Amino acid sequence: MRMRPIVETDIDELQALARETGVGFTSLPDNREFLAARIASTVSAFEERTPVDQRLYFFVLEDEETGRLAGCCAIEGQVGRETPFYHYRLGTLAHSSVQLDLHRTIDTLFLSSDHTGDAEVASLFLRPEYRGGDHRHQRNGALLSMMRWLFMAEFRDRFPEKVLAEMRGVFDERGRSPFWECLGSHFFPLDFDEADKLTGLGQKSFIGELMPKFPIYTPFLSEAARACIGEVHEHTRPALAMLKKQGLRWEGYIDIFDGGPTVEAYIDDVRGVRLSRRCRVEVKAGALEASPRPRWLAATTGMAGFRAAWLGRGPDEHGVVTLDEGEARRLEVASGDTLRILDTEEEA
Amino acid sequence: MLVIRPVRPADLPSLERLAGSATPRLTNLPAHRDRLEERIARSQRAFAGDIDAPGDEHYIFVLEDLERGEVAGTATIRAQAGVREAYYTYRQETLIHASQQLDVRREVPTLALSHEVSDATLLCALSLDARYKGTSAESLLRRARLMFISQYPERFADLLAMAFPGYLDGQGESPFWNSVGRHFFVRDYQEINYFAGVRSKSFVAEVMPQFPLYLALLTPQARAAIGREHPDHESAMNEMLAEGFLRSRHVDIFDAGPVIKGERERLASFRRAAWHPVRIRPAHALPDAEPAMIANQRLADFRCVVARYALSPTGQLMLSPEHAELLGVEEGRAVLAAPLALPGADADEPGYDEGEL
Numbered sequence: 001m002r003m004r005p006i007v008e009t010d011i012d013e014l015q016a017l018a019r020e021t022g023v024g025f026t027s028l029p030d031n032r033e034f035l036a037a038r039i040a041s042t043v044s045a046f047e048e049r050t051p052v053d054q055r056l057y058f059f060v061l062e063d064e065e066t067g068r069l070a071g072c073c074a075i076e077g078q079v080g081r082e083t084p085f086y087h088y089r090l091g092t093l094a095h096s097s098v099q100l101d102l103h104r105t106i107d108t109l110f111l112s113s114d115h116t117g118d119a120e121v122a123s124l125f126l127r128p129e130y131r132g133g134d135h136r137h138q139r140n141g142a143l144l145s146m147m148r149w150l151f152m153a154e155f156r157d158r159f160p161e162k163v164l165a166e167m168r169g170v171f172d173e174r175g176r177s178p179f180w181e182c183l184g185s186h187f188f189p190l191d192f193d194e195a196d197k198l199t200g201l202g203q204k205s206f207i208g209e210l211m212p213k214f215p216i217y218t219p220f221l222s223e224a225a226r227a228c229i230g231e232v233h234e235h236t237r238p239a240l241a242m243l244k245k246q247g248l249r250w251e252g253y254i255d256i257f258d259g260g261p262t263v264e265a266y267i268d269d270v271r272g273v274r275l276s277r278r279c280r281v282e283v284k285a286g287a288l289e290a291s292p293r294p295r296w297l298a299a300t301t302g303m304a305g306f307r308a309a310w311l312g313r314g315p316d317e318h319g320v321v322t323l324d325e326g327e328a329r330r331l332e333v334a335s336g337d338t339l340r341i342l343d344t345e346e347e348a
Numbered sequence: 349m350l351v352i353r354p355v356r357p358a359d360l361p362s363l364e365r366l367a368g369s370a371t372p373r374l375t376n377l378p379a380h381r382d383r384l385e386e387r388i389a390r391s392q393r394a395f396a397g398d399i400d401a402p403g404d405e406h407y408i409f410v411l412e413d414l415e416r417g418e419v420a421g422t423a424t425i426r427a428q429a430g431v432r433e434a435y436y437t438y439r440q441e442t443l444i445h446a447s448q449q450l451d452v453r454r455e456v457p458t459l460a461l462s463h464e465v466s467d468a469t470l471l472c473a474l475s476l477d478a479r480y481k482g483t484s485a486e487s488l489l490r491r492a493r494l495m496f497i498s499q500y501p502e503r504f505a506d507l508l509a510m511a512f513p514g515y516l517d518g519q520g521e522s523p524f525w526n527s528v529g530r531h532f533f534v535r536d537y538q539e540i541n542y543f544a545g546v547r548s549k550s551f552v553a554e555v556m557p558q559f560p561l562y563l564a565l566l567t568p569q570a571r572a573a574i575g576r577e578h579p580d581h582e583s584a585m586n587e588m589l590a591e592g593f594l595r596s597r598h599v600d601i602f603d604a605g606p607v608i609k610g611e612r613e614r615l616a617s618f619r620r621a622a623w624h625p626v627r628i629r630p631a632h633a634l635p636d637a638e639p640a641m642i643a644n645q646r647l648a649d650f651r652c653v654v655a656r657y658a659l660s661p662t663g664q665l666m667l668s669p670e671h672a673e674l675l676g677v678e679e680g681r682a683v684l685a686a687p688l689a690l691p692g693a694d695a696d697e698p699g700y701d702e703g704e705l
Contacts, residue, residue: 095532095555095557096555097551097552097554097555099547099548099551100533100543100551100552100555102533102555104532104533104534106531106532106557108559182565183565186562186564186565187445187454187456187564189450189452189454190450198449203449205447205448205449206447206449206450209445209446209447209448209449209450210445210447210450210452210454211445212456212562214458214559214560214562215559216562216565217531217557217559217561219531219532220527220531220561220562220565220566221565
């Protein structure tokens with residue numbers, strides 16, 4: 001299994017992935033034209049033909065044995081540059097009066113575009129057949145999630161100060177968002193799916209036009225809607241846990257539609273960015289000892305032909321990492337090349 | 349015989365009783381002896397003062413039933429609704445949210461805190477014994493204040509306002525308060541209303557949510573209560589609309605009761621009030637005539653009664669000796685008279701204040 005930038009010929013497989021993602025997965029709509037544009041944008045970004053603030057880096061997880069795509073993930077160079085990027089910020093207002101012997105704090109949602117200009121990690125999807133069960137030992141989900149930190153560390157000057165990730169919010173058993181039902185539905189003449197779809201397609205101007213501009217006092221929301229604020233869909237919990245382990249934190253920003261949390265960090269503080277380092281490659285023929293569970297994550301250091309994969313072992317005390325021929329082939333490196341390596345189990 | 353006069357210290361027990369029997373309880377008339385005593389003193393200063401512009405004066409009037417020898421009602425004029433503190437209301441506003449992308453246009457109603465009514469003169473704190481309800485005494489108590497303002501215009505604002513008690517359900521609960529204020533105060537409506545009366549409504553208002561409220565997020569019961577007067581006050585509302593008051597976009601911040609506004613010049617009692625010299629005639633010799641409010645022009649000894657609007661051919665107002673004595677006027681002195689009946693008003697189509705549209 002290896003990660004590589006998406007290419008034009010992946011379009012059919014990508015659309016198949018998009019079809020599998022479902023509601024609430026805004027960034028991967030089942031729309032061929034849109035997906036083709038995403039691919040074109042990625043190709044241009046990896047060729048460094050696009051300005052850094054408009055780049056999309058879209059990666060796919062490739063099953064070398066079958067040639068199938070097992071999953072995908074992306075990095076947006078900067079959000080909110082071409083279309084507005086909205087959140088609600090959960091804030092606190094004190095309502096206090098000495099005369100009334102009253103001191104209460106009221107949670108309030110403020111419409112915000114505070115994250116304009118931040119990088120975003122997004123669109124992470126792993127096909128069910130590559131998760132859990134027999135595949136648990138492969139750590140495909142971790143590969144998808146963490147390889148982005150190596151990419152950002154390697155090309156640090158292409159990214160801004162901060163990074164964020166929007167997590168999918170809570171939906172009930174009928175696939176409805178209680179947060180949307182209580183808030184968004186009053187202001188948008190659409191159902192959640194339609195609104196979500198337009199957002200996914202980047203057609204977001206309607207949000208600014210129709211969304212309430214004044215803060216929302218959360219006591220006016222239903223209990224079910226309040227319970228969604230900053231909560232993730234149960235399927236999203238492992239992904240959130242992985243990001244939190246990297247140092248991303250919830251700072252009170254939520255999705256304006258489903259109330260799901262947005263987690264964020266300064267890129268330089270992200271564990272994978274901070275702890276990954278460059279190593280010299282030595283390729284050895286024959287079988288090499290390998291850890292039973294993937295631990296060392298490797299990424300190449302060139303923008304063009306970028307690859308990432310698990311390695312069976314880490315670097316020695318001289319900073320040299322030894323690869324077997326299969327690993328070298330997977331990453332398309334030879335002795336003397338450089339790899340960026342992250343020990344994913346090292347204590348921060 | 350019934351007469352309107354300024355409140356006196358001896359009226360305190362009556363005022364306390366009227367405060368306790370008002371339905372619903374009024375913020376401006378708390379059943380609290382010390383507060384009422386202060387208010388009486390304040391009213392006396394206002395009536396005695398040499399005042400040339402509206403300020404924080406309160407003028408409290410009582411309706412006295414001379415036969416029964418008791419005070420049957422009370423009503424107040426606050427020269428200016430908000431003087432040292434702002435007078436808070438919610439203003440009903442409409443925002444247009446339109447999207448070219450979706451080709452939709454939505455009207456989004458909101459309630460925004462406002463201090464706009466602060467400069468108006470407020471007619472408030474009216475409570476009347478149940479047995480006088482629906483009689484001319486009720487109209488007299490309510491509108492004698494206009495006769496007073498008409499005589500001392502410099503003491504009051506050009507714009508008059510009245511806040512009607514809002515809708516309460518069968519349990520005396522305010523659906524509006526339960527959907528709005530209670531979230532912020534964790535107290536029930538009656539409790540907060542009493543506090544506001546005894547202490548200050550602006551203490552409370554300052555803790556109310558300062559950003560506009562989206563109506564869509566309130567309960568349907570709360571939305572239905574906005575601008576709706578308490579059922580016991582419907583006839584009073586109709587009378588004041590007939591007088592020339594207009595419904596406004598403002599509602600009370602606690603119970604969303606309607607605030608009505610009237611420019612003095614447009615009110616029937618001001619337009620129709622006329623001065624007449626008095627001629628005293630025995631009661632049995634007075635010709636039949638429509639009832640009118642008759643007021644003397646003695647500030648601190650202000651009196652206003654309902655009597656027949658019987659004019660002599662030379663424009664003199666013929667009063668019985670009893671009424672003349674009640675008003676403290678001798679023959680030849682001038683009194684102010686205005687018909688009690690109001691021009692027919694179509695209560696189904698209440699106008700809105702033009703200045704707001």
